[in-house]
Amino acid sequence: MSPTFLYTVEVILNGLMAGVMYALVALGFVLIFKASGIFNYAQGVMALFAALTLVGIQQGQVPFSHLINAVFGTDIHHFGWTVPTLLAILLSLCVMILFAWLVNRLILRHLVNQEPIILFMATIGLAYFMEGLGDLMWGSDIKRLDVGLPSGGSFWLEDVTAGWAAEGSEYYGMYIDLLDVWATMIAVTLVIVLTLFSQYTKTGRALRAVADDHQAALSVGISLKAIWVIVWSIAGFVALVAGIMWGAKLGVQFSLSLIALKALPVLMLGGFTSIPGAIVGGLIIGVGEKLFEFSIGPMIGGATENWFAYVLALLFLVFRPQGLFGEKIIERV
């Protein structure tokens, strides 16, 4: 096999795995949008907040220590203990559930029956609020997140693929990050669990009922308030998983919240209301942007990953305004 072909395969594989990471964030958007019609811009910041909380709990940081030090002139930073990873994840999950409850109690309850665009802007406000709060609580320095997942290239794969290339060619094997492989597996598991949950449990069915029709769901005795808290909690859980994966990959820092922006074109491609759409959209965007960067990027100066996803989604939407799997709205203007 020629090295060019192998390179292309490598690019596609990496693109697929990057796509899974995007889909992970997009999944949280879809869950909330389906259940409550709210386009939750804060999903990316939720991932950042969850990852910050996880690192903070794991390392035994004192919340708001920076502020406390500034106000009282003390010098405290850590409690002096470290929490095992699994326990820390569980505690972070509790924080996210508490957060879901607070958001519903303090914000969404007051915005019932508002136009969708108002709700969208409210979540932008929420995103700003949480960004500031997260930094104030846990400090704004870049943190390393270690949950015990392997990372780095796979030597085995490098050796095997190096043997595939034609004799005498300069090819040293494929580089695939083990972390990405793990992320893919975890994402697949997550999707399967979510699907089973929504198919076979009582709560899951209630969720689907609410997604289908709010009023009908209310009339058969499903509590919308409870469902919304549950949905936001699940989205918080998805955000935690995404935060762990992205945090382990890039370090926990401000730019993590920008992955929400990367998830938006994924949603546009896949349609806002479809879980399979989020996955397929993520894969298309992941592969598309990596291939574009690989083939055309060098000719026009590189770093095309910043915008390619949006332009692809934009062009796509012009021909299919509801996305790949979205609900078709028949309306001519």
Place this chain on the structure above:
Amino acid sequence: MFYREAGDFKTSYAADGQTFPIAFDRWRYMIVVAIGFLAIPLFITEYMANAVLIPFLIWSVIAIGLNILTGYCGQVSLGTGGFMAVGAYACYKFMTGLDVWYVSACEGGANLFFLCTGVATYSVLFELPEFNIAFSVLMGGLTTAAVGLLFGLPSLRIKGFYLAVATLAAQFFLVWLFNKWSWAYNYSASGQINAPTRELLGFEITGPTATAEVKYLFCLTILFLMAWLARNLTRGRLGRSWMAIRDMDIAAEIIGVNPLKAKLSAFAVSSFFVGVGGALFFSVYLGAVEVGEAFGIQKSFLALFMIIIGGLGSIFGSFAGAAFIVLMPVLLKNIMVGGFGWPTDIAAHFEFIILGGLIIFFLIVEPHGLAALWRTLKEKLRLWPFPH
């Protein structure tokens, strides 16, 4: 007591249709303009101008622009930062003499004048003279209007959230473009653009030695003209067609509003305002610009916050929102850093928290923003001091 229409008799259609039909309002407006043009330049200090007044004037132009698109025409845009960048870079090119290149020799390929399939040698086809600053700013706006028109085309097919996300394509693509396209920053090694010293009527407007008064008056004049234009556009035929599209596009089409014209004109006019704002932001306010830093996605959100807090679909709201968003960080910083002696990073975090909290607060309590509060206040003043 205030804002009474009693005793103010209109005798002509022109008097009846004027912008400020109430005499008190007219006088108030005149006084505000007179203070802005005559009184403030006497007392202005360098710090006041650079920290508060000039950013407020420039952001007002931008907020009016975004309000035309989002508040009046109902098309949410997250591409403001990108359009500001277009205005800034176009203004820069016109300020420094726009150069157009062509392929003078092409080896081993077809020569298509601008495109060459082989090894090309480029020469300057022509170079425009350096335009004066007012004209450069205007050209910045017009160029942005053309670009805005282009990115407005998808709005004919998609709307709502999908459109909001689609405008992000403009934001990211344009910022990337000005990072990579060396022609746009005159091949400077740093990739920055720097505003050279330019004069208007003998006064230095841009450059390091320009004084605060001149910069302030220049921005104020532009804002005055732009606000006048916006006010008159929005209450005319065009503005009404935008509002019809915003309220219900299908119904608007049935009563004879052309959605194509209405939406595209809103995009063009809005981009013109944002482009002029971006040009001023670069040339008068910052002086030197690195595109990713000065015109990033945060600027788009800031502009959106201004019109939410100020009031969607209101020119006064654009001013109020811009004043609020410009003043708040300055005040917070003075209180927290100057007053309490806290580190600046804590103040920055609080700024985020308070900004986000205020957005949510306004959406819950007063979705129509400061402009609605002002309207209520006017109603109260009208009856004051005998409210029954």
